[in-house]
Amino acid sequence: DGGITQSPKYLFRKEGQNVTLSCEQNLNHDAMYWYRQDPGQGLRLIYYSQIVNDFQKGDIAEGYSVSREKKESFPLTVTSAQKNPTAFYLCASGSYNSPLHFGNGTRLTVT
Amino acid sequence: SQKIEQNSEALNIQEGKTATLTCNYTNYSPAYLQWYRQDPGRGPVFLLLIRENEKEKRKERLKVTFDTTLKQSLFHITASQPADSATYLCAPSGGGATNKLIFGTGTLLAVQP
Numbered sequence: 001d002g003g004i005t006q007s008p009k010y011l012f013r014k015e016g017q018n019v020t021l022s023c024e025q026n027l028n029h030d031a032m033y034w035y036r037q038d039p040g041q042g043l044r045l046i047y048y049s050q051i052v053n054d055f056q057k058g059d060i061a062e063g064y065s066v067s068r069e070k071k072e073s074f075p076l077t078v079t080s081a082q083k084n085p086t087a088f089y090l091c092a093s094g095s096y097n098s099p100l101h102f103g104n105g106t107r108l109t110v111t
Numbered sequence: 112s113q114k115i116e117q118n119s120e121a122l123n124i125q126e127g128k129t130a131t132l133t134c135n136y137t138n139y140s141p142a143y144l145q146w147y148r149q150d151p152g153r154g155p156v157f158l159l160l161i162r163e164n165e166k167e168k169r170k171e172r173l174k175v176t177f178d179t180t181l182k183q184s185l186f187h188i189t190a191s192q193p194a195d196s197a198t199y200l201c202a203p204s205g206g207g208a209t210n211k212l213i214f215g216t217g218t219l220l221a222v223q224p
Contacts, residue, residue, distance in 0.1 A: 006154075033212070042115075042200065042216035043155070058211070090154050092212075097205050099145055100212055102154030 003027070006091050006103035013085075013110050021076045021106045023091035032074035033092040033100065036060060043090065049074055078108065085110045113139045115215035117201060123221045124191055132186040132218045134201030142205035144177055144184045149198045149217065158199075159186075191222045 004025040013019045025032065031050045035043040045058030049068040063082025068074055074093075078085045088107050092100040116135045124130050134144070143162045147155035161168040161177045161184070168175045174187040184203070188195050198217040 035214075043214040045211065045213065048211055088152075092154070094212075097143070099157035099160055100147075100155075102156070104154050105152070107152075 004091060004093050004101050004103040006089075006106050008106060009104070011106055011108045013108070015110055016080045017110075018077055018079050019085075019108065019110075021078070021089055021091075021108070023074045023076065023103060024072055025074075025093040025101070026072060027093055027101060028071070029093035029095055029101070030071070031094050031096070032068065033094075034058075034064070034066065034074070034076045035090045035092065037088045037090060037105075046076065046089075078110075113137070113213060115201065115203060115213060117199075117215040118218040119216065121219040121221055123223060126192060126222055126224050128191055130188040130191050130195070130220055130222070132199050132201075132220065134184040134186070134203070134215055136182050136203045136215075139203070140179070141203035144175075144201060144203045145212070146173075146175055146184075146186050147200045147202065147214075149200060155200055155214075188220075191220075193222045193224050196220055196222050 007022045033048040034046040037043050044060050046064050047066045049055035065077045086109050088105050090105045092102045094100040114137045145160045146158045149155040159175045161175045172189045176185045198219045200217040201215045202212045204212045
């Protein structure tokens with residue numbers, strides 16, 4: 001059953017700690033994306049990767065880092081430098097000029 | 112900079128009526144436009160894609176139009192049902208070297224029984 005999996009669904013961290021969100025896909029898609037969604041707001045692009053070992057910053061990359069060592073995986077690290085890390089994080093994958101497939105998100109709460 | 116605008120206020124309609132959602136964009140010329148549905152606490156789900164050379168696209172009770180002159184897309188749900196209640200997102204994109212997808216803020220649709 002093909003799809004995109006994000007884990008965990010809920011994540012709690014103390015301020016000052018780095019945290020890594022997992023995203024795995026078995027759809028054989030070349031491109032993967034990380035978005036952030038805040039209450040009442042749209043999706044904002046953090047980072048995206050069109051091919052293994054390459055990634056580009058989106059509109060709000062500051063305080064985040066990513067890696068793309070395997071086609072199937074695109075983990076996102078929220079660092080302590082991110083000023084407002086509490087949000088709903090969505091991972092997606094897709095092929096060029098085709099619709100995106102989204103995971104069901106990770107809700108991160110930093111206190 | 113690129114800007115995408117959707118109705119910021121929730122759209123409330125009666126069951127059985129047609130819901131019409133608007134997506135306006137400025138400062139770029141997308142090759143196609145996508146519509147997604149998002150339920151609370153879930154990721155968006157793709158609904159329809161329309162290309163710049165298509166005026167209209169239909170899928171069951173859904174219809175999308177794309178006016179590149181007005182820089183606008185309209186999304187219609189006919190014979191709406193309470194199960195159609197969700198947030199609907201538009202994403203104009205393509206026409207460039209990347210597949211970077213930028214989304215509008217979404218419109219919350221509430222269909223009353």
